[in-house]
Amino acid sequence: MTAATLVHVVVSGLATGSIYALMALSLVIIYNATRTLNFAQGEMLMVSTFVGWTAQRAFGLPLAVTLLVAVVAAGVMGWLVERIVIRRSIGATHWDVLIITLGLSLMLRAGAGLAWTHDEFPFPSFFGSRPIALGPVRLAPVSLGIIGASLALMAALYALFTWTRVGRAMRAVAQNQQAARLMGISVERVYASSWMLAAMVGAVAGVLVAPVVFLSSKMGLIVISGFTAAVIGGFGSMPGAVLGGMLLGVIENLAPLYLPSGIRYSVPFLVLIAILLVRPAGLLGRIEQRKV
């Protein structure tokens, strides 16, 4: 195998990894606010991408507007889910909420199947298909585009969490809910904005990845890779989510080159178990010290 192929594989791994990273980030955003693992995250991504696609087909919208429609739809959906279901279970245990989000994911997937069938649909891409040649290395514009767009979104998220009131309120709630409430932060509003923000990040990931994997009701399964990525990086840590996503994407793309095809699907999971054995709280996670 030449170095050029290796570069090509690593770049497409980073592209897959960017999507995983966005998925992991959206899981972490909700987890930090509500300490809930949102099973329905993948299905919310799938439904908002479908909404964007339907609008695009109905009105012949340009792709940028389609993305906007998907993101707005995701925001509305996140808000509705939080207000209608999650808010009512605010006093329930995490286990109960876990089952609620599981129920949501089943409903959303079945609902999408009824509305749009379970077929696969092609999705238009922002990026051309002609490979870009950099000397001997040939790179797919899709890969570069996905990486670029994801990095831009991550930078925007970083800015949001560092410099805006909403972002700082979210970080405060993640650190200590009671103290945040005492400082005058409306924890309920942070819950709602976390669900909206996570759904919107997911929608961007959905529009980016749909041209590659096709649009279908099964797209939501990507949540498993997002969860894996978040755990590798250390659940709750945002830089960890990005690192874990990139690592997972590259490993997934490199593994088939070196290992027999029979075990290729196990490789990410074996790597995950190995990482957890050495660092039980993920690469960048901290072990929570609990006081009694």
Add this chain to the structure above:
Amino acid sequence: MTARGRFAVGALLAALLVWPWVAPRYFVFLASVILVNVIVAIGLNLLSGYTNQLSFGHAGFLAIGAYTTAVLTLRAPGLPVLVTLVLGGLATAAVGLAFGVPCLRLGGLYLTMATLAFGFVITEAILNLDGLTRGADGLRVPAARLGALALSSDAARYYLTAAVATVMVAAAVNLVRTRTGRAFLAIRESEIAAQASGVPVAAYKTLAFGLSAFYTGVAGGLFAFVVGFLSPDAFDVFLSVDFVVMIIVGGLGSVPGSIIGATVVTVLHDGLAAFQNYRPLIFGALLIACMLFMPGGMTRALSRVRRR
């Protein structure tokens, strides 16, 4: 046990005994599946409900038990069914311990993720060991043998499952009253408090892993006989998720909760099959409604009603 409790247990046992005579053939099969799921739910509850280690990999343990028992029955037809079931359970427990001990360091979501990964690895391992398991083609399971007797009817398989399930439920109920059971209860209430009171938490968590895997492995053996055909895709992550649903809907850390949860979820899956595409929609809505109106699961809701 109160008089009312004793009456309820007696009625349940009597119902188990006469079921094949009163119910149509399909419902005998369905009852066997429910009983298999009851054993898995109890096994999972020992781990998740008592020692707070949520596993999304129990379909993997079920697969190990199922394939071990099936392959033993194929290769060594002389072995009586009880021996193959116990061997299946022990093999699963061995894998459970080998996996559980290094996972002791992991808490919460990290353990959940590791067990999820375990499930995926097991499915692929079954595909790769096609010399033993016939891989993706699937494995036809011969009838269980008890001495010269071949258990080849639905009713015979049902009685085998019911007998094993009764023993394992009784064992689980009694376990709670032993030293081990009290340690589990202490860990369920608070891990830190248990540790402070001198309960060796790590040892009991390991034991819970082994016991849980043993229960699930035995259930896997029964599953192999009841269903009669094994293929790796039957043991996917959705099955693991179903087991988790059973114990949370039923009630964490409770044997009756495991029984109720396993029964309700299995019957629902079967009853909703007629609705085809609407099935997950209805099932999902029921899950949400159940957790909103009965937080903590059905056993807690029942005890709240009874106290009123």
